[in-house]
């Protein structure tokens with residue numbers, strides 16, 4: 001599997017968003033993780049279409065858009081039009097997941113399902129073959145800067161094993177509390193797409209991206 005860093009712009013300086021993204025990209029980040037929060041599924045509100053459209057004009061990165069929202073179905077086409085390349089929905093709030101995943105693909109995006117830390121991998125049993133990526137939350141979604149939940153390491157390992165047993169090579173993305181000092185643990189467990197917010201945008205962005213990419217073998 002190819003490793004990629006996906007810096008989460010939730011931790012960027014929103015007053016200087018274009019500049020922070022430019023720094024991350026120039027340092028080599030090929031993905032950008034964009035968190036959309038609705039104030040229902042998660043307690044926070046973050047950003048929406050105007051911001052995604054604005055940064056799409058300035059960035060060539062793969063837009064890895066993570067919807068932390070109830071009922072995403074009516075908005076799928078609009079996220080494609082705004083510039084999303086990968087669209088992630090949560091299994092916990094998508095009762096018609098096959099239909100939702102089909103709609104994401106019909107709109108030209110890669111499809112990803114996210115699971116909260118306490119959601120069983122069994123939620124993927126009958127959908128895994130249809131996915132381009134699975135996002136395992138390693139904190140409870142809603143806020144940046146939280147601590148990695150240790151029990152998620154076994155879950156990553158179990159998911160990679162589940163994929164291997166089915167002969168599938170699907171990206172496993174991890175999100176929440178990933179730092180330079182624990183990224184190797186999640187890579188060893190089987191994750192290959194690494195979301196990092198505060199560990200990239202807190203401090204020297206170029207250096208942080210370079211340091212992550214060295215560990216990921218991207219640099």
Ligand SMILES: O=C(CO)[C@@H](O)[C@H](O)COP(=O)(O)O
Nearest residue numbers: 141142143144145177197198
């Ligand atoms: O989705 C989320 C939070 O809900 C994440 O994408 C965070 O933005 C990651 O931030 P850090 O834990 O890396 O600071």
